Amino acid sequence: MTYGDMLAAQGLVKSYGGVRALDGADIRLRGGEVHALVGENGAGKSTLVRILSGTLRPDEGTLRLAPEARSGGIAVVSQELSLFPDLSVRENLFPYRPPRRFGLLDRSAMDRAARPVLAELGLDVEPGALLGELPLADQQLTEIARALLRRPRVLVLDEPTSALPAAAVDRLERVLRTLTGRGIAILYVTHFLEEVMRLAQRVTVLRDGRVTLAGVRREDVGMPDLVTAMLGGTPQQPVRRTRAVTDGPPPVVLSGVCVPGRLADVTFTVRAGEVVGVAGLQGAGHLDALAVVCGRTAVSVGRVDIGGRGLPRSLRDAVRAGVAFVPSDRKRYGLMTDRTVWENTTAVSWLALGRGGFMPSRAELVRRTGDLTERLRLRGDPHDVVARLSGGNQQKVVFAKWLATEPRIVVLDDPTRGVDVGVRSEMHRIVGELAAGGAAVLISSTDLAELTEVCDRVLVFVRGRTVEELSGARLTEHQLAVSMQAGGRTGTGR
Incomplete structure (x- = not known):
């Protein structure tokens, strides 16, 4: 069945101060199609989404909705979750105007409406479960379920798979095919x-607020065309470092480590100058291993030695042992979004570790921040409020905060989640520089290609155990996927 345009935007212009976030952008969303929108961080994607959803008014341009789109509305699922972790799944699915009976919440009616949508997404959770206790992937699927319960005719998904394991991505893709079959337009x-x-059936590319590819059919472009349209040239390749692995005592040692229900007899080391990846399906235990290194998870059995100081009892203890931790959820765990770049960057090195003396001058802290942001090629000023930066630049602030501590051990949990190919390449460059400088780097990523690109070797976890170590010619995306799938999903851990 052929559907017409659900939404058409033309000549959209939006400026912030003297900067044009959008400069005459056009886009048309047709019913029954997935229309991909791509571009570097800061290209204008977020501004365009906010205009389409009605939360931001453009300075110029027009926006038209088909009658059925007006009645069904536009639902937006943001990359940064807008959920309430202290409430149940049910309460998060119906935050506004929930069903009532005799003036009271009708939980039975809520569950009847929710269960088919949850099942469609392959989300096997009880509606009464506390949302904050679910893995991040399940929380992201819950937000998508909330949007679908509104029965929109236009659905905007902003980085919907950035925190999802491969199996959840497959489920989401099946759901998208079902939705487009119903005539829904998906951005x-x-x-x-x-x-x-x-x-996608069609693709639009933004660069510096302008459309460089406008709704082209997917079969008419290749990946090199998309990269060129996004960057204006080929992306920078990660710097290939000279191996700097030392023969001294390894900074990270886990031997026979057990965490009830999560890890069983896990043994590995990370040497100075080495980049070691950990990989596994959701709940496989690889993220729990990172949590042990960072002092966020207690160990029941086994030996742990981090930075020559034994088992860290807390994240603060781990930081004092020279550990830097870049989390996957930067807004919840990595940033103070209402503070400036310089306040975020110096938070750990000065406040937690006392670097720079009891009361360094603000000018000195700003100067140090400027040195780090220049090294990371961050677009912004030390005095900028972090919330106003693009996602990629926010991630660079997280990196800057930990680089300021001069860490000996760097733990990265999905460090390039939700950033574009340009920022991703820059993050990889920094990882290589850290290792070349003698740091021990431990990294997890939902992007298997990232692990193959930056790691010297990768440890594969299945059911809380390390089952394989891949390196050299065997370290490929295909072999990683095969090794991870060998033992299936455990259902435990994060």
């Missing part, structure tokens, strides 16, 4: 170009 904002080539 799919992503940095994963493989998803664009696999899912």
Whole structure:
């Protein structure tokens, strides 16, 4: 069945001060299609999404909705979760105007409406479960379920798979095919170009607020075309470092480590100058291993030695042992979004570690921040409020905060989640520089290609155990996927 345009935007212009976030952008969303929107961080994607959803008024341009789109509305699922972790799944699914009976919440009616949508997404959770206790991937699927319960005719998904394991991504892709079969228009904002080539019928590319590819059919472009349209040239390749692995005592040692229900007899080391990846399906235990290194999870059995100081009892203890931790959820755990770049960057090195003396001058802290942001090629000023930066630049602030501590051990949990190919390449460059400088780097990523690009070797976890170590010619995306799938999902851990 052929559907017409659900939404048409033309000549959209939006400026912030003297900077044009959008400069005459056009886009048309057709019913029954997935329309991918791609571009670097700061290209204008977020501004365009906010205008389409009605939360931001453009300075110029027009926006038209088809009658059925007006009645069904536009639902937006943001990359940064807008959920309430202290409430149940049910309460998060019906935050506004929930069903009532005799003036009271009708939980039975809520569950009847929610269960088919949860099942469609392959989300096996009880509606009464506390949302904050679910893995991040399940929380992201819960937000998508909330949007679908509104029965929109236009659905905007902003980086919907950035925190999802492969199995959940497959489920979401099946759901998208069902939704487009119903005539829903889907705007799919992503940095994963493989998803664009696999899912989208049309693609629009933004660069510096301007459209460089406008609604082209997916079969008419290749991935190199998309990269060129995004960056204006080929992306910078990660710097290939000279190996600097030392023969001294390894900074990270886990031997026979057990955490009830999560880890069983885990043994590995990370040497100075080495980049070691950990990989596994959701709940496989690889993230629990990172939590042990960072002092966030207690160990029941086994030996742990981090930075020559034994088992860290807390994240603060781990930081004092020279550990830097870049989390996957930067807004919840990595940033003070209402504070400036310089306040975020110096938070750990000065406040927690006392670097720079009892009361360094603000000018000195700003100067140090400027040195770090220049090294990271961050677009912004030390005095900028972090909330106003793009996602990629926010991630650079997290990196800057930990680089300021001069860490000996760097733990990265999905460090390039939700950033574009340009920022991703820059993050990889920094990882290589850290290792070349003698740091021990431990990294987890939902992007298997990232692990193959930056790691010297990767440890594969299945059911809380390390089952394989891949390196050299065997370290490929295909072999990683095969090794991870060998033992299936455990259902435990994060």
